[in-house]
Amino acid sequence: MIEPIIDYIAGNKYLFAAAIFIVFYVLSELAVLISEKIFLRFAKKTKTNLDNVLVKRTSKPISLMLVAIGIKLSLASISLPEKAAFIASGISSSFFMLVLVYLIYSIVDTLLKHWGVSIAKKTSSTMDDHLVSLLSKMLKLASAIAVFLLILNVWGIEIGPLLAGLGIGGIAVAFALQSTLGNIFGGVSLILDKNVSIGEYVALDQDTMGVVKDVGLRSTKIQTFNNEIIIVPNSELANKRLQNIAQPDPSARAVISFGVAYGSKIEKVKSIVLKEINKIEGIEDSDEEKKPFVRFIEMGDSALLFKAFFWMKDYKEKWRAMDEANTLIYNALNKNKIEIPYPQMDVHVKRR
Missing domain, CATH: 2.30.30.60 (SH3 type barrels.)
Structure with a gap:
């Protein structure tokens, strides 16, 4: 009963072409199913995560590859007019090349990122993380160029003369892309x-x-x-x-300027302010060179001027610490009856 159906399909080129496509489409769906249900299950049992990611990232390209092969074979089984056959073959081959490069890109990019993560774990620097990200973007650009050149070749456009012409036109292109290339090299330099x-x-x-x-x-x-x-x-x-601000280490220095009235005891002012600064959370006190200190800077017009210096372990906490330091110093000076003067002007009016 099946043989007559097979003979009937084989005798009709359009049905035969459709059958070929359906077979490869079913195979593509099976490939995804096998990858997700069988290969991925085995991959999860291994110590490394690389095979898990490879299975996930390659299942779709492999599925599309089978679809592309099905399209190509089904079109080849139909006797189309020369012009139509050329266009159909060009489209199917272009799709095949696109999927092929996509598959290769997925594999190489997965291996690159896996290598980057394994190297990054062994170093304290973030440079390798950024370098892997940059290489991944460059790989994507190279893949796009490869697809473009392969598709040109599929449509009968000679790549050889084009590549040779790039040697001559490279100078002109370099001038035209001077800004872009400068930015790319600048990014590599920064990393x-x-x-x-x-x-x-x-x-x-x-x-x-x-x-x-x-x-x-x-x-x-x-x-x-x-x-x-x-x-x-x-x-x-x-x-x-x-x-x-984050280099060479995340610590940051804060400086608080303040003034007290003439007649205040200088050593007492220093002691009070230093005590208050040491209350700030996150202050750097383990390094002798970064411990808090207070300096009497100047005898100003209306006040004795001081500066309090201290370091925070994390530069992100600097502004919060400066707010806290100003508040603590102001309250402590008021509590100890030490006057905080402000600029004032005496105006004398002469009467005639």
Whole structure:
């Protein structure tokens, strides 16, 4: 009973082509099912997570690959006119090349990221994390270029002369892309030189300060305290004076200026203020060079001027600590009956 049906389908080229496509489509669905139900189950039993990720990332490309093969074989089984056959073959081959590069990209990118994570765990620096991210983006760009060149070849456009022409046109392209290439090399330079890392607080000038959110191929994104994202070209960032608050370590110094009235006991003022500063949570007191101290700076016009210096272990806590320090100093001076003067002017009016 089945043989007549098979003979009937085989005798009709369109039904035969449809049957080929259906078979490969079913195989593609089976490939996904086998990957998720069988291969992934075995992968989860291994010590490494690499095979789990590989199975997940390659199941879809492999499924699409089978669909692409099915389309190509089904079209090949139909005797189309020459022009239509050329177009159909070009479209199916282009789709096949796209899926092939997608599969290769998925495998290489997975291996690259796995390598990056394993290396990053062994180091305290975040440079390797950023470098892997940059390499991943460059791999994506290279894959797109590869697809473009392969599709050109599929449609009969000679790649050889095109690549040879790139040698001559490369100079013109380099000039045209000078800014873009400068940004890319600037991004690589920032990562390799360890100038900035994601999450660090940086300042370019008074108007551009914030936390680094991303270091990309062309630009770096900085989130300001107003919750705005400022995008700075890498070439500009690499050649500009950059203040990185988080380096060489996360500690930060705070300075509090204050004044007391003439006649106040200097040593008593220092003792009171120093005692209050040491109450601040997160203050650096383990390093002798960073322990808090108070200095009598100047005899001003209307007050004895002091400065209190202290370090915070984390620069992110600096502004909170300065607010707390000002509050503690003000309350302590008032409690000890030490006057905090303010500038005043005496005006003498002469009567005629």
